Amino acid sequence: MSVPKLMQKCPFCLEPIIAGATRCKNCQADLSSAAKRQKTWFSQYDSFRVGFLTGLLFGLIVAILIYGHFYLTL
Numbered sequence: 001m002s003v004p005k006l007m008q009k010c011p012f013c014l015e016p017i018i019a020g021a022t023r024c025k026n027c028q029a030d031l032s033s034a035a036k037r038q039k040t041w042f043s044q045y046d047s048f049r050v051g052f053l054t055g056l057l058f059g060l061i062v063a064i065l066i067y068g069h070f071y072l073t074l
């Protein structure tokens with residue numbers, strides 16, 4: 001009987017690997033640094049998304065104000 005291990009996918013070759021492994025047995029990729037990179041990328045993406053949405057909302061308000069101004073003057 002084999003003990004079921006928690007598996008995850010390698011971010012480089014997408015082969016199933018044991019969760020918590022620091023090196024992929026298939027492509028030899030260093031997964032300890034990859035996990036750190038992935039975390040940083042996600043945090044950067046979150047701040048980018050928040051900034052993008054804030055800019056989009058601000059642009060929409062400005063567009064409404066400009067449109068309202070032209071609508072009232074015409």
Ligand SMILES: [Zn+2]
Pocket residue numbers: 010011012013014015024025026027028029
């Ligand atoms: Zn791999």
